[in-house]
Each structure stands twice: as structure tokens, then as C-alpha cells.
Amino acid sequence: MKTIYLDNNATTQVAEEVLDAMLPYFRDLYGNPSSMHSFGGQVGRRIREAREQVAALIGAQPEEIIFTSCGTESDNAAIRSALAAHPDRRHILTSRVEHPAIKSLCAHLSRQGYRITELPVDKDGILDMAQYERALTPDTAIVSLMWANNETGVIFPAEKAAELATERGILFHTDAVQAVGKIPINMKANAIDMLSISGHKLHAPKGIGILYVRKGTRFSPFLIGGHQEKERRGGTENTPSIIGLGKACELAARNMDTESRMVLLLRDKLETEILSRIPNSRVNGTRLYRLPNTTNISFEFVEGEAILLLMDDYGICASSGSACTSGSLQPSHVLRAMGVPFTMAHGSIRFSLSIYNTEDEIDFVIEKLPSIIERLRSMSPYWNVGDQVCSVQ
Amino acid sequence: MWEYTEKVKEHFLNPRNVGEVENPDGVAEVGSIACGDALKLSFKLDENKRIKDIKFKTFGCASAIATSSALTEMVKGMTLEEAMKVTNQDIAAYLGGLPQEKMHCSVMGKQAMEKAIENYKGGPPTEPAAQIICECFGVTEREIEQAVRENNLSTVEEVTNYTKAGGGCGGCHDAIRQIIERVRAEAAPAARPKLSNVQKIKMIEETIDREIRPSLKKDGGDIELVDVIGNRVLVATRGTCATCKAADITLKHFVELKLRDFVSPELVIEEVTP
Numbered sequence: 001m002k003t004i005y006l007d008n009n010a011t012t013q014v015a016e017e018v019l020d021a022m023l024p025y026f027r028d029l030y031g032n033p034s035s036m037h038s039f040g041g042q043v044g045r046r047i048r049e050a051r052e053q054v055a056a057l058i059g060a061q062p063e064e065i066i067f068t069s070c071g072t073e074s075d076n077a078a079i080r081s082a083l084a085a086h087p088d089r090r091h092i093l094t095s096r097v098e099h100p101a102i103k104s105l106c107a108h109l110s111r112q113g114y115r116i117t118e119l120p121v122d123k124d125g126i127l128d129m130a131q132y133e134r135a136l137t138p139d140t141a142i143v144s145l146m147w148a149n150n151e152t153g154v155i156f157p158a159e160k161a162a163e164l165a166t167e168r169g170i171l172f173h174t175d176a177v178q179a180v181g182k183i184p185i186n187m188k189a190n191a192i193d194m195l196s197i198s199g200h201k202l203h204a205p206k207g208i209g210i211l212y213v214r215k216g217t218r219f220s221p222f223l224i225g226g227h228q229e230k231e232r233r234g235g236t237e238n239t240p241s242i243i244g245l246g247k248a249c250e251l252a253a254r255n256m257d258t259e260s261r262m263v264l265l266l267r268d269k270l271e272t273e274i275l276s277r278i279p280n281s282r283v284n285g286t287r288l289y290r291l292p293n294t295t296n297i298s299f300e301f302v303e304g305e306a307i308l309l310l311m312d313d314y315g316i317c318a319s320s321g322s323a324c325t326s327g328s329l330q331p332s333h334v335l336r337a338m339g340v341p342f343t344m345a346h347g348s349i350r351f352s353l354s355i356y357n358t359e360d361e362i363d364f365v366i367e368k369l370p371s372i373i374e375r376l377r378s379m380s381p382y383w384n385v386g387d388q389v390c391s392v393q
Numbered sequence: 394m395w396e397y398t399e400k401v402k403e404h405f406l407n408p409r410n411v412g413e414v415e416n417p418d419g420v421a422e423v424g425s426i427a428c429g430d431a432l433k434l435s436f437k438l439d440e441n442k443r444i445k446d447i448k449f450k451t452f453g454c455a456s457a458i459a460t461s462s463a464l465t466e467m468v469k470g471m472t473l474e475e476a477m478k479v480t481n482q483d484i485a486a487y488l489g490g491l492p493q494e495k496m497h498c499s500v501m502g503k504q505a506m507e508k509a510i511e512n513y514k515g516g517p518p519t520e521p522a523a524q525i526i527c528e529c530f531g532v533t534e535r536e537i538e539q540a541v542r543e544n545n546l547s548t549v550e551e552v553t554n555y556t557k558a559g560g561g562c563g564g565c566h567d568a569i570r571q572i573i574e575r576v577r578a579e580a581a582p583a584a585r586p587k588l589s590n591v592q593k594i595k596m597i598e599e600t601i602d603r604e605i606r607p608s609l610k611k612d613g614g615d616i617e618l619v620d621v622i623g624n625r626v627l628v629a630t631r632g633t634c635a636t637c638k639a640a641d642i643t644l645k646h647f648v649e650l651k652l653r654d655f656v657s658p659e660l661v662i663e664e665v666t667p
Contacts, residue, residue, distance in 0.1 A: 301452060302452070310406075329428075329560030330529075379408065379452075
């Protein structure tokens with residue numbers, strides 16, 4: 001059975017070119033980039049190149065790039081560093097829809113006495129910027145707002161928010177894990193102090209991340225050890241992955257415009273067809289400010305895990321915000337923050353596309369999904385055929 | 394991804410008895426859409442008061458659908474008394490087991506069966522002062538008590554897995570902990586089988602015959618059970634034992650220990666001279 005992979009916000013396929021770039025550094029070029037000999041030194045040079053490739057994708061300077069092990073490490077390092085830089089400040093401003101890497105960390109810090117403000121979002125997943133501005137206080141050590149939401153794809157005005165924070169002398173961090181490589185980012189044109197990237201969301205392997213730290217920002221390392229990364233992150237470099245991520249960033253910089261357009265067309269086709277073929281379905285999150293690859297669709301009166309397993313039978317991979325799949329007993333915190341009604345939240349499915357998806361695959365999903373939903377609805381005590389006349393669009 | 398057994402998958406992909414029975418004798422609805430799963434059960438009896446037809450409609454995950462399907466297959470042909478005795482563990486076992494986090498699906502099936510039978514019997518559901526403990530999922534004290542008792546649960550996490558209680562805001566964790574302690578304290582004495590007097594005397598006689606008498610006989614001695622009063626075991630010594638100066642020690646250190654081991658740790662041996 002062919003796999004139709006529509007779960008690219010979870011992780012992506014490593015690009016062929018990325019894998020090719022990495023392979024020599026496992027077998028032949030295994031030297032330590034810190035070594036004095038030229039065998040190791042040549043690896044060091046390739047890491048420098050990778051750093052430049054990453055910097056180029058986001059309009060940064062190479063020395064502003066710190067390689068980490070993952071997006072979560074980058075997020076932790078950023079927040080902890082900001083708190084260390086301002087020991088007198090005890091307030092963290094964030095949102096209710098952040099990734100667990102930020103959300104759980106803030107919950108942890110709140111138990112240590114920090115004051116956390118989680119800004120709400122409206123039913124479309126949008127922040128109230130006036131409320132945001134009011135929440136910035138002289139006690140605020142750092143603002144952390146995600147650039148794009150992993151579940152809905154909704155884009156926050158990170159640049160505008162950063163401007164408002166830095167005007168008041170407050171550090172601004174953004175988890176841009178879902179945004180980088182999908183929408184243009186130019187650090188030269190914004191005031192963001194720190195930004196997190198994860199390799200495996202843009203066709204590099206898992207286990208590699210980046211923390212961007214703007215030149216002049218006070219930084220205290222999360223991992224203390226050797227002199228690697230200019231003493232900002234100890235630990236021997238993950239050379240194959242760093243080189244792979246450099247390659248992935250180079251590809252993204254080169255192809256983002258055309259790829260995003262193609263992915264957007266496929267996503268829109270998928271979304272439009274599903275909504276028109278399946279009654280009582282709706283999109284979660286605004287369609288105005290959204291990643292080109294993501295759609296989060298709810299199917300009323302059915303449960304997400306059951307949908308996923310029936311799709312799995314056809315080789316279709318997606319994810320759900322239902323309670324049964326969240327590992328807890330409540331639907332996703334993002335959908336709850338948006339006030340998505342329970343009848344809808346439990347039946348939410350996220351499709352996230354990549355450049356490797358084809359129109360045939362999308363057509364296949366469009367063909368199979370209506371009968372899957374119909375089958376589950378026929379078993380649901382809440383679904384009556386008469387309900388179809390009432391539209392919840 | 395959940396580790397479902399083949400049987401769970403099979404019942405999810407090919408659920409039995411989906412729908413609603415026409416002119417049912419008993420119906421029940423448990424769960425709610427807010428909670429993430431709900432089950433509507435309806436059944437009809439035959440002339441011998443056995444379940445002739447039973448159908449379900451379920452909103453929920455794969456295991457909720459599979460347990461509903463399994464339940465209907467299990468109870469078909471049963472009397473209501475038999476159906477009432479099907480536990481959530483039976484349902485889970487029928488499916489070859491469920492992930493711990495999904496045990497609440499089997500509890501939902503059991504509850505629906507009970508409620509449908511109550512519905513058939515007429516009277517209002519016999520739930521005296523159902524106090525809600527978990528506000529998030531509307532779980533009552535009685536439901537938590539029952540789950541703890543029937544599944545021998547000992548932690549809040551287990552209670553959440555089985556009933557969902559405590560899986561939301563977490564505000565009821567203390568209350569759940571208290572229920573667990575109370576139910577387990579009540580259950581503790583019952584864990585050791587309580588002996589009736591007749592059973593106790595029988596076991597003492599057997600132990601004397603099997604474990605004690607052969608040893609004493611080797612030395613030409615013997616004992617005889619005279620009476621058992623509560624935990625006092627009255628015996629008389631015979632043969633060489635009757636005249637042996639060390640008989641006291643034998644009784645305390647050998648006979649009493651054997652009886653305590655094999656019958657009950659509370660027993661005290663006493664010698665009587667008839």
C-alpha cells in the first residue's frame with residue numbers, strides 16, 4: 001500500500017539532496033571539527049558553510065546561528081537565557097496556543113514563582129494586539145509567541161509584536177518551527193531577539209535545531225561544556241545533521257516561492273473539496289493568515305481517532321486534535337483556546353502537506369474521506385440524517 | 394499510536410450490532426459528546442427473558458466502538474442477571490485487552506448495560522444522591538468507587554484511565570485519592586478470606602492430622618482437639634506428651650506455629666486437662 005503522507009507539521013521526509021550531503025560525514029569524514037588536524041578541520045569548514053546557508057534563509061548573520069539538538073532545546077535555551085539576563089524580572093508573556101515546548105516550560109517556571117500570562121485567542125485563533133500591548137509590563141522578562149501554529153497553521157504577527165516589545169526594552173522570542181521554510185522570514189527587517197527552528201520540519205533529519213540570537217543580545221548558555229558554538233552551546237557538533245540542515249535551508253531558500261504556491265494549490269483543493277462533499281464540516285482557524293500547507297478541518301459528531309484509523313487503512317497519514325489522540329482526555333489546547341465547540345473539537349483532523357505531495361494523492365483523499373465520515377456518523381448516536389440540512393459553515 | 398489487539402481492530406473495522414432495536418425493552422445512554430465518547434444501547438428480550446436483540450450507537454474512538462460491539466456480542470442470549478454480572482474486565486478480556494488509557498471505554502460499556510437493565514426494570518435509576526466528583530467529565534462518587542473496587546485501582550492515574558475522572562482540570566485529584574483510600578480500607582479485611590467457625594475447626598483438624606500428629610507419633614505422643622472458642626484452640630495431650638516435661642514448649646513452638654501458618658495467625662493454643 002502506498003503511503004499518502006499529509007502530516008508534515010509532525011515531521012517531514014528528509015530530502016534526497018539533504019541525505020546525499022550528510023552521508024559522507026557518517027562514514028568517511030568523521031573528524032571532530034574542533035581538531036587541529038586537517039582531517040577534522042575540513043569538517044569544521046563544512047559546518048561554517050552550513051551556518052551560512054541557514055543564515056541566508058532567514059536573513060541573519062552566520063554568528064547569530066546556534067546549532068542545538070531540537071526545537072524544544074532552542075525554546076528552553078531562549079527562555080532560560082532571557083530570565084538569566086533579567087534576574088529582577090519575574091513575568092513571562094506568552095499565548096494559550098503555544099507548542100508544549102513553551103507551554104510546559106512556562107507551567108514549570110510558574111511553579112518556581114514566575115508570573116505567566118497566557119494571552120487568549122479569538123475563535124479564529126487570532127491574537128488581540130491591544131490586549132497584547134496592555135500585557136507588556138516593566139516586570140516582563142521575555143515575550144514568547146509562536147510565529148505559526150502547528151495545529152491550525154494560523155500565523156501570528158510576530159514582527160509587529162516584537163516591535164512593541166523591544167520598544168519597551170523587553171526581549172522577544174518566537175518559536176518559528178512551523179514557519180521557517182514555508183513563509184519568507186527576514187531577520188534584518190524585524191526586531192525579534194531570538195527565534196527557534198527545527199530541522200525535521202523542513203526536510204532535514206530529526207535531532208537538529210537552531211536558535212537564532214540577535215547580535216548584541218545577552219545570552220547565557222543552556223548547555224555548558226566545551227567551546228563549541230562560541231561557548232553558547234557545549235557539546236560536540238552533530239556534524240552530519242548540521243550539514244544536512246544547511247542543505248535543507250539552501251533548498252528552502254531557493255525553492256520556497258514556487259513550492260509554497262504549489263502546496264497552496266493542493267491544500268486549497270483538498271480543503272474546498274472536503275468542505276463541499278462532507279456536510280457539517282468546517283475549517284478551524286482563520287483562512288486569511290495561514291501557512292500555505294496546513295488545514296485543520298472538523299467533522300461534526302464523529303471522533304478524530306476513529307477517522308485517523310480508517311484513513312490509515314488506506315495509507316493516509318494525518319493527525320487529530322481529539323482527546324483520544326492528544327494523550328490526555330481533553331481535545332487539543334489550541335482548539336479549546338479558540339472555543340471550538342466539543343461537537344467539532346473531537347472530530348478535528350489536521351492535514352499538513354509538503355512539496356512531495358501530488359495531485360493524485362489529494363484526489364485519492366477527496367475520494368475516500370466522505371465515505372469514512374459517513375460510516376462513522378452512521379454509528380454515532382448524535383447523527384441523524386435530518387441534520388444534514390442544517391449547515392454549520 | 395495506540396497498541397490495539399487484532400480483535401479490537403477487527404471489531405472497530407467490522408462492528409457488530411450497530412443501530413437501534415425497534416420497540417426496545419430497555420435503553421440507555423451514557424457519556425456525552427463533551428466527554429469525547431458516548432454510547433446508546435437498546436435491547437429486546439425473548440419469551441424466556443433472555444436478550445434476543447441488542448444494538449449500539451457509539452460516538453468515540455476505535456476502542457469505544459470495539460468495546461460496544463464486543464459487549465453486544467457477549468450478552469446476546471444472556472438473562473439480565475447474567476448480563477448484569479459482565480464486568481468491564483470481562484469486556485476488555487474478550488477483546489484480548491485494552492491499553493490502560495482506554496479502559497474507560499470498557500467501563501462505559503458496563504455502565505450502559507447496567508443502565509439499560511435498570512431502564513427495563515422500570516424504577517428510576519437506583520443512584521442515591523449521585524455526587525459528582527469530577528466536574529469536567531461528570532463522574533460520580535459511586536462510579537469511581539465501583540471502578541476502584543472492581544478493578545482494584547490504587548492511584549489517581551488508574552482511576553482516570555478507567556473512569557476519566559481527574560483527566561481534565563485536575564481539581565478533583567484529592568477527592569479521588571480519598572475515595573481510593575476509603576474503598577481500599579473497606580476492601581482490605583475482605584481480602585483475607587474470613588473463616589466461619591465450622592471452616593476453622595475443620596482446617597485445624599486437618600492441620601493436626603496432616604502436619605502435627607505424624608511428628609508427635611514418632612515420639613509416641615499425640616494431641617486431641619477439645620474445643621475452639623474464638624481464636625483459642627483447646628487441646629489435650631495424650632501418650633508420652635501427657636507426661637513429657639517439654640510438652641509445653643512443643644505445644645507453643647510447634648503446634649501453635651503450624652496452626653498459625655496453615656489456618657489463621659490469630660490462633661492461640663491452650664492445654665486443657667479433661
